[in-house]
Structures are given as C-alpha cells and as structure tokens.
Amino acid sequence: MRDALVAAAFRLFLERGYEQTTIDDIVALAGVGRRSFFRYFPAKEGVVFPDHERCLAEMTAFLDAGARDADPVRRVCDAARTVLRMYAENPAFSVQRYHLTKKVPGLRAYELAVVWRYERALAGYLRTRFADGPDGTLRADVIAAAVVAAHNNALRGWLRSDGEGDANATVDHALRHVQTAFGSPPAPHEPPASPAPPTPITPPAAPAVASAEGGQDVVVVVARRGAPLWRVVQQVESALGGDPGAAGTW
C-alpha cells in the first residue's frame, strides 16, 4: 500500500504539479483512505522522500557497528554510500524526484533538513571517535560536512545525467578526494615497500621531488622552510604515486 501511495503521488505530481496535488487526490487515486496515508507519511513532503527514514536508520546502525573501526574517516565515507545505494536502487524514480525537488522550494527545504540529519549522524560518530584529540568537535563537523558535500556533488552529477553512468564510481572518486584531504590512511592491502638509499639533490626554489637512483622505492622531497604546504603536498602526492584518480584533486 505504501508503494501504491508513492506511485499515485508521483503520477499526480508529474501530471498537475506538486502544489496542485492534495493528499485527498493521492489517496483517491491509490484507492485508500486518508488515514492510510498518514500511517506511512507524516505529511505530503514525506511521500516524496519515502526511504530516508529507513536509510538514516541503516546509516546509524552502520556507524554504531564501527565504534572501534581503525579509520573513522573511511567509516563515514562508507556510511555516506548508504544514501547513494538508496538513490541507485531506482534511478528513474530518483531522477524524477530530483527534477521535482528543484522546482518546489518547500521540497528543497525539506531535503535540506534531511541532509542535515545525515550530516549530524556522521558528525556525531566522528565527535565520539575524536573526543580525546585536539579540536575534536571541529574536526568532526568539518569532515562530516566535507563528506556530505562530496557525496552530494557526485550524486547531483549523476542525477543531472538522468541516472546514466556509474554512480558508484563517481561517488567513489568524490569520497576519495575527502579521504585524501583529511588524512585517511591507505587501504590495509597496500604492500609495504622496502627502503633504498636516496641520492642527494640540489634544493631548487620550488619544492622538488626525485626518485632515488638505484630503486623506485624512495622519494626525496626538498623544500624551502616556509614554502607553501599545499605546493609541497602536491609534489609529494604525485611522487608517492597511488591512485591517480585521487592524486592532484585538492
């Protein structure tokens, strides 16, 4: 009955517009009473986002299960993917809703409130994990916001393309960007490399990176003290190799 209500609602929203559709119209088309509608949805906005409560509960459970996870930043990135999965389950429906939400300010406000709840769930987890470190709540709030922004940037791109393309790959790329920026350690399967002696090099004006002669295993970075950190990091990042999709994006 829940699915029938959602289907009837979207048919009417598309035919006559969101504002012009009443709850009475929806229940009439679905062939049920008003009370049935309110059993499933607190208000008309609710039928537009029928799966967010379930998704938020899933995300919270996933975070609770990672209370001792070694990498909290990775955990919140993985948690964000719960939302992606919900959208990707039904691309046609997600794309329809995206266009509807863009047109109706009330739905946009509703969606912002939902996004805020996801962000607070992620931040709450990180605040607990960072509780003993310096600036714990600040770091938690900033990382949670960055994860949500990255996820939604990728999700919106996919929705704008009418659900074409690989949503998972797009979101992976965006989340890797955040993991790199906030210092998430690499995946445990990355093999440790054995060190080899470096060769002295002459310090240039800008930071320079050179592979040591006699091996690919060692990277030497020479930088002036006071050099901009961002420039040094850029060089180190590209020299260390790793995922080229993640490198150079910040």
Next chain:
Amino acid sequence: MRDALVAAAFRLFLERGYEQTTIDDIVALAGVGRRSFFRYFPAKEGVVFPDHERCLAEMTAFLDAGARDADPVRRVCDAARTVLRMYAENPAFSVQRYHLTKKVPGLRAYELAVVWRYERALAGYLRTRFADGPDGTLRADVIAAAVVAAHNNALRGWLRSDGEGDANATVDHALRHVQTAFGSPPAPHEPPASPAPPTPITPPAAPAVASAEGGQDVVVVVARRGAPLWRVVQQVESALGGDPGAAGTW
C-alpha cells in the same frame, strides 16, 4: 520601524513563545499596521533573522571583489567572517535567537535554508576560480561546505557560552583549520627563505624530515614510495613550521 518590529517580536517570542505569537500581536505591540510588517519581512520567520539578506549581499559583494584574489580559499574564509561580524554586532540578541531557534523546528529549517544560501555563494565563487582545474566543482563544493561547518562550529560554541569570550579568535582558529587542510598558501607577509644545500640522510621505514646542516632554510623529506600520504604530510607540515595552532589538527 524595522527595529521596533524586531524588538516587539522578540519580546513576545520570549514571553509567550514563538508559535503562540501572531504577526497581529507583533504589529499591535509595535504600534504599526500589518502592511508595515510585510514591507520589511516576507513572513514571521523573517523577523527572527532580520539581517541575513544584508549579510548575504555583503558577502557576495566581497566575493565579487576578489575575482582575481591570489588565494581563493583564504577569500572564502574571509567572506565567512561577514556572518560572524553580523552575529558579534549584537551578542545579546544573537544568543536569544540561538536559544529560540533551537526550540522551534520551523526556525531551524529556515536557518538551514539561509545557511545553504551562504554555502552556495561561497561554492559559486570557488567554482569560477577552480573552473580550469581538475575536479573544479567537487573541490569548490567540498571547501565551501568545510568553511561553513568550521565557521558554524565556532559560532555555535560562542553562542552556547552566551556570547562570552572572543568570537573572532574562535572563528579564526576554526577557519585556519580549513585553510591548512585545503592547502591555502601562507600569508603574504611570510618572508621567502633562501635555499641552502641539503645533506643526504638515510631513508627510514617511516617518512623522516630533517633540516639541512648549514642552515635552517631547507627541509628534506625522505619517504618510501607507497607510504601513506597523510603520514608524510604530517611530517612535512610540522617541519615547514608555520602556525602551531593550525598544525597537527587534521
């Protein structure tokens, strides 16, 4: 008359509650007609946040004026301070509103929509600045979200302390955190150091940083290829010096 309406509204909100106060009550206490209210505020929520439109216009003008600013990340951090200034202009009023907003879900939703507009203004500026680089919109959205989250983390801390303490210092610290994470170059007054030759050092298992003998000007970083970027960056960051308050917080 605008100020009189705001003062009357808040007196009533505090005395009898936000929901229980009508626009008619407000105009009666202020001694004006309903039309005057709507000349200044589109709805009852508007009187709770009377300065956001002005503040948003100020922020947008500040961003527009920085279309060629050398450091876009710093520019958006400075732009965010426009909001802080508005709150700090009248601490007692800001604290009152904070407590009111926490209690009224409708006001919370309204505030989220306002925050979203600030965030889009910052992201829009960064998107233009990053248009030619890789992942321009992703970087822009993530940094804008991080700036807003850092600013609001500090702002909320100050509001929770009833407006005691130095709001500027708290927000400065939070924004520095974002500037560090997203690779903002150092302040222009930092003197450039002249390079001196480095001394070869033996590569250890973990990345190592050493000042060159014969001078404090050069930093040599040796890292295994495949080493975690976050660990290398941590070392580079502390070796390059700079603000100890910003270092080591991510």
